[in-house]
Amino acid sequence: MSRTPSARVLRLFGLGSRAESRRIADILRAETVGGALLLAGALLGMLWANSPWAHGYEALRSFEIGPAALHLRLDVASWAADGLLAVFFFVAGLELKREFTAGDLRDPRRAAVPVAAAMGGVLVPAVAYLVTTSLAGAADAGRGWAIPTATDIAFALAVLAVIGRHLPAALRTFLLTLAVVDDxxxxxxxxxxxxxxxAPLPLLGAVVPLAVFSLLVRRGVRAWWLLLPLAVLTWALVHASGVHATVAGVLLGFAVPARKDATVAEHFEHRFRPLSAGVAVPVFAFLSAGVTIGGVDGLSRALTDPVAVGVVAGLVLGKPLGVMAATWLVSRLTHAELDENLAWVDVAGLALLAGIGFTVSLLIGELAFGAGSARDAYVKIAVLAGSLTAALLAAVVLRLRDNVYRRIEQTQAAAPPSA
Known part of the structure; x- marks a missing residue:
């Protein structure tokens, strides 16, 4: 049956509103810089951990600081994972709230594609990990099923910025939106x-400062001396409850109102995104990525561990397969059409790029197997290897597509203006 001109067709990877596109462009620029700093921090940690001065790196990671009376005497590595990443997740919470209340994702039709892609990008890597480790007979590997399910947006956007300068903006927007849902x-x-x-009592206690924080920000209060103590108290109580403290960051982000006519969320995002991308995530990467490889033999031993093989399989195979399959399924079920400026090979390149897992993958690895354990070290090496492999594969596909779009731009620029 032919479609009438007035029929509304859902465009996969279509451009959003002009205001939303400008806002996302600003975020992309910030995340790209953050990705470069993340890579620098991870590289520095790796180099130091494998240098003759490796004992200094471990001494730094294990140095304890904080008030013991409040059960907050933690080592520096734990402060990075529990404290600094709370800032990262606070910004993620702000972004999630805005996307689903004031952004283009408030439209269920537009939200369906990235939500489905993110879900596919979580389920399929988890299955790939579990199947791989089960076939290898690693009965104790099940706790790590979630390690390959995360996409590191800063890392991925940094790669995309280098290799995809001529790619359509809709791809970058989709990658950011997918990563937001992924978070x-x-x-x-x-x-x-x-x-x-x-521990239920501290968790219930966290509701009180969180509620006061929410009430104040909804009234437009921005005074840091009033809000920061409430945020720290919320974080401390969530930490004491046994729930990972980064969840407090998300809850605080959700508490901030996000409306088109309100600037409170934008104010906090403007203030905290540089702290997240420029300090929190790079420092966490520096303190988490440093693992002693032990030469070629150590690298071979690490990458043949069943858990490591499962992580690499999840990132390199499961993640792109899940994103592609879910996107294709949505297009079939909703009769949506790919944007006229894109091809499915572009989506495949983007799906490969989603296999770059780093920040959250390293965090889940520590939670699953214990920070500093032998298996956690294998996970770190696997996350780095899998992310690098996904980045290289995506770079090949997207670089070829970038050349195609560059030639199209050059042809259009050389064409004589129409009468």
Whole structure:
């Protein structure tokens, strides 16, 4: 049956509103810089951990600081994972709230594609990990099923910025949106599956400062001296409850109102995104990525461990397969059409890029197997290897497509203007 001109057709990867496109462009520029800093921090940690001065790196990671009376005497590595990443997840919470209340994703039709792609990008890597480790006979590997499910947006956008300068903006927007939903799923996974000992009283106590924080920001209060103590108290109580403290960051982000005519969320995002991308995530990467490889033999031993093989399989195979399959399924079920400026090979390149897991993958690895354990070290090497492999594969596909779009731009620029 032919479609009438007035029929509304859902365009996969279509451009959003002009205001939303400008806002996302600003985020992309910030995340690209953050990705470069993340890579620098991870590289520095790796080099130091494998240098003759490796004992200094471990001494730094294990140095304890904080008030023991409040059960907050933690080592520096734990402060990075529990404290600094709370800032990262606070910004993620702000972004999630805005996307689903004031952004283009408030439209269920537009939200369907990235939500489905993110869900596919979580389920299929988890299955790939579990199947791989089960075939290898690693009965104790099940706790790590969520490690390859996360996409590191800063890392992925940094790669995309280098190799895809001529790619359509819709691809970058989709990657960011997919990663936002991916963050939400990661938060749920951490809260539900990686909370071993729950203390109900501190968790209930966290509701009080969180409610006061929410009330104040909804009234437009921005005074840091009033809001920061409430946020820290919320974080401390969630930490004491046994739920991973980064969840507090998300809850605080959700508490901030996000409306088109309100600037409170934008104000906090403007203030905290540089702190997240420029300090929190790079420092966490520096303190988490440093693992002693032990030469060629150590690298071979690490990458043949069943858990490591499962992580690499999930990132390199499961993640792109899940994103592609879910996107194709939505297009079939909704009769949506790919944007006229794109091809499915572009989507495949983007799906490969989604296999870059780093920040949240490393965090889940520590939660699953214990920071500093031998298996955690294998996970770190696997996450780095899998992310690098996914980045290289995506670079090949997207670089070829970037050349195609560059030639199209050159042809259009050389064409004589129409009368």
């Amino acid at each position: 939400l799923l990661a938060i749920v996974i951490i809260a539900v599956f990686y909370t071993e000992h729950l």
